[in-house]
Amino acid sequence: MTDAIRSEWIKLRSARSNLVLLILAAAVPIALTLLLAFTVQPEDLTAEDTFGLVLVGDYIGQVLIGVLGVLVIGQEYRHTTIRVTFTADPNRSRVMAAKALVVAATGLVVGGVATLLSYVLGNAILTSRDMELVLDGSTQLRALAGAVILFALYGLVGLGLGAIIRATAGAITLLVVWPVVVESIISGFFPKFGRWLPFNAGSQLMSTSSTFDAEEALTPRAGGVVFTLFALVLLLVGSALVIRRDA
């Protein structure tokens, strides 16, 4: 297994598009935090809103790690290097597990850097502008940790989608359009049902609220479980297809 993980890590960091994604996934959230922290006006902002400023960029970073997850498998099919990969290691479930671990670990590191720097820089700037960046009790730590975990989960969702669809462009489009368009529309009309949709549920992990209206949203814990299960199901289905199909 360690051999498979090393091999996947070498492949991930030796393709230029992957490196660009990694840098963007960390840099865009930080840049957005800086921009917002410098320009926001304190009027009308609740504590939750203010804290949300340092997390809003993470959404973009998470989607970018999702795209990375798609590429980790999609590029292999696109350039047919999947045949080189499976010739070197015919144990396809091991290869898929190694890819999942590498993507998830990369997501945690990139998400950690993005979130931590966003928080530290955002805090420094907002405090110097006489605003406070603080949430009640455990909510603050949960929102920050949840944001980091979502980077890893988005990566796994991307990997699963990429394995199922194989066509990189299609998988990326789905990954971007589904949460923003489809889930938002459904939730707008049917909030009771919409709260169970995977990306909505997952976003509860980094919610800045500490109380939840059970009619409209899941708790962070329940939401996290739903999104994690969603990611695992996609991964399992994707892996099963990769194992079954001709390479």
Place this chain on the structure above:
Amino acid sequence: MIEAKGLTKRYGSVLAVDDLTFTVPPGRVTGFLGPNGSGKSTTMRLLLQLDRPNGGEATFKGQSYRSFKHPATQVGALLDAAYAHPSRNAYNHLWAVAAASKLPRARVDEALAMVGLTEVAKRPVGGFSLGMRQRLGLATALLGDPHTLVLDEPANGLDPEGIQWIRQLLTYLAGQGRCIFLSSHLLSEMALMADHLVVIGQGRLIADSSVEDFVTKYARTWVRVRSPRMAALGAALERQGATLVWDGPDGADVRGVPAATVGDTAAHLGIVVHELSPQSSTLEEAFLEGTRAAQDFTAGAPTEP
């Protein structure tokens, strides 16, 4: 030793590989020959268990490919030189394979040196010529110092110097007792590199024989004859079952009888002969002749009652 037993692969209604059985012994270069689209590449993917056969099985030294813990140390494969990520450099391309196969990084440098790519090792593969990609593919195949090599069109894109090089390399590797199985759609190229041939057409086995036997069996031979009394000689030869293709009044290509018969007949009749030379079709023509049977059968089958 590669053994394929009854390999069959169907894509929809197309039978790409049809009950293919053959053996590739160690210690020599075995050529896998067939026209484009005859199922060579599919067969090779079936050997490596990249594609799932609809029937049959393939083994290396009695073991299936998937049973190897680190296949690169047993079987080296080059399926297509294009299988590389364009922005990844040659070194990292090999390193990823080496890591998956638990091979030390030193093997990457050795493999690069073996194929002459050391100087371009850090350049993205996207900028490589087809010849350089072939060398990278060969380096991948040789990485684990395997006892068996499966190479799909390895000479494709190489210049004459490169073909000479790969020929010497493969002969050398076979001399060490390794099992070498390489495909080509060009018999002339194969005749230079292989000792033995496995020939397929339309996914079916046509021949499993030495290059010489294959050529003897499928090459057409005739005798070029020139004589001032060609008409009389021709008539005598035709009585002995020969067919003549006339080339002017005093020359003809005589088919169906050996050169000795032509000479004997001429001497018997006291006819002067100006030219008497045995001819044979080229390797390429023999190959086309050999594979045509399979194609005709398939093409003709639906019209038969």
